Amino acid sequence: MNVKIVNLNKWYGDVHALKNINITVKTGMFTSLLGPSGCGKTTLLKILAGLESPDQGEIYFDDQCIFSKERNINVPPQKRQIGMVFQEFALWPHMNVFENIAFPLKAKKMHDGIEKRVEAILKNVRLEGMSKRSPDQLSGGQQQRVAFARAVIANPKIVLFDEPLSALDAVLRDEMRFEISQMVKQMELTGIYVTHDQMEAMSMSDQIVVMNKGKILQVGTPEEIYNRPANKMVLDFVGKSNWFRCGTKAIRPEKIDLYPTGPYKKVSGVVQSVAYLGEKYEVTVHIEAEGDWLIYHNRRVQLGDQMDLYFKHSEVIHFSD
Ligand SMILES: Nc1ncnc2c1ncn2[C@@H]1O[C@H](COP(=O)(O)OP(=O)(O)OP(=O)(O)O)[C@@H](O)[C@H]1O
Ligand SMILES: [Mg+2]
Numbered sequence: 001m002n003v004k005i006v007n008l009n010k011w012y013g014d015v016h017a018l019k020n021i022n023i024t025v026k027t028g029m030f031t032s033l034l035g036p037s038g039c040g041k042t043t044l045l046k047i048l049a050g051l052e053s054p055d056q057g058e059i060y061f062d063d064q065c066i067f068s069k070e071r072n073i074n075v076p077p078q079k080r081q082i083g084m085v086f087q088e089f090a091l092w093p094h095m096n097v098f099e100n101i102a103f104p105l106k107a108k109k110m111h112d113g114i115e116k117r118v119e120a121i122l123k124n125v126r127l128e129g130m131s132k133r134s135p136d137q138l139s140g141g142q143q144q145r146v147a148f149a150r151a152v153i154a155n156p157k158i159v160l161f162d163e164p165l166s167a168l169d170a171v172l173r174d175e176m177r178f179e180i181s182q183m184v185k186q187m188e189l190t191g192i193y194v195t196h197d198q199m200e201a202m203s204m205s206d207q208i209v210v211m212n213k214g215k216i217l218q219v220g221t222p223e224e225i226y227n228r229p230a231n232k233m234v235l236d237f238v239g240k241s242n243w244f245r246c247g248t249k250a251i252r253p254e255k256i257d258l259y260p261t262g263p264y265k266k267v268s269g270v271v272q273s274v275a276y277l278g279e280k281y282e283v284t285v286h287i288e289a290e291g292d293w294l295i296y297h298n299r300r301v302q303l304g305d306q307m308d309l310y311f312k313h314s315e316v317i318h319f320s321d
Contacts, residue, residue: 001061001081001157001190002027003048008057010043017043018054019214025207030181030191032201035211036237041194045160048192049084050077061157078108083151083159083189087166090147091135097122097146098131104154121149124183141172148180152187159184161193165200177204198238202226210234232319241317242293248319253282253294255315264310269293271305285309 008021018040025031033041046052047067048059053074059067066075083104091100101118105111122128125145135143144164151159164180165173181204184191195201201208202222210217210225218230229235232250241250260266269287281297285307295309 003158003190003192004060005044005048006058006060008044008047008054008059010040010047010052010054017214018047021057021216023209023216023219025190025192027190028185028188029206030184030193030204031207031209032193032195032205033209033211034195034198034201034237035217036196038213039211040214041196041211042162045084045162045192045194048080048158049082049160050075050080081155081157083154083156085144085147085151085159085161085164087163091143091150093135096132096134097127097138100135100146101131101149101153104150108154110154117153118149121153124186125149139172140168141176144168144176145179148183152183152189156189158190158192161191163194163196166195166197173200180204202238210237212237229317235317235319240294243291244316245290248321250317250319251293251311251315252317253296255311256293256295257310258295258297258307260310263312265313266308266310267293268306268308271301271303271307274301274303276300283307 003025005021005023008018010018021044033044035041043052047054054067054069056069058065061080065071065073066080067073092103095103098118101121102114105114105117118131122131125148127142127145127149130138130142135146138146147164161180165176168176177200181191193204205222207219208222208225209219212233218225218234225234225238229238235241235250240253242253243250257264267287267290269285272284272286272292275282281300283295283297283301284292285295286292293309301307
């Protein structure tokens, strides 16, 4: 289902939580809302789900207007065909896996073929044979898969995620990122995923919406956001970068070379710090004219070493102010 959000505004008293939000999400797309704490991500998800009402604006699911302040339209949550997965898995502890997953069907009085549907979805989320277990007999990742199964059992068109992986450890989180985006694609759902983790947004999404303080800073593919950030805040928020002293130009560390090939610009500096990351060394070099820059090296260098750095002019990212 296509989702279109038009000129949305939301206030909580004096707090302008969402400022003129415009987003289009195409059917089958996986979109992340990325931004720091308090920027309005959860508020926007709740508004899509119908759990909060905006003060201005309109929302369309395909051609149907599901919310319009001006026209007094507000389709209730249960009629929006939305599934939700939250940070706290929020499985009901007194129900087993089967009962947890079947709950939305029972709530909607869809009693026909419940067993078959739960069985099919259990297969999808790779939890076959676990229907009788209680949530406390499952690992964190398995619990999160149950939460996902419960969110999609009633055939929603859109599934909303609010930081669903933040309670998991790093290894499991990596695995689940891939699984979640795969499952969403397989089931041909439209996914909207809230996170403040840029790696998560970059690795999972077709489209990223970068937000700060209730505003959208940029909408684009992960590559566009990374390579052509719309402003300084996006650049600083996504990936690492080195600023030139003038304050309007920056360069990513991986674009800086240790040897010249072709027409390059050269800067020189002194090694300030070295950190070993396994596949590479992260080195800070103090450059007299520019300040401290981060670069990557494939071998250990010593503090105080003199280094020459080379970069192509075309790799420099420019900002107008
Ligand atoms: N019910 C509420 N009443 C008053 N203010 C609220 C309410 N809910 C959210 N806010 C405020 O609205 C702003 C956006 O909150 P929101 O929960 O959407 O942020 P978020 O991006 O999800 O942050 P986090 O990453 O910490 O979850 C914040 O300033 C928050 O304090
Ligand atoms: Mg939140």
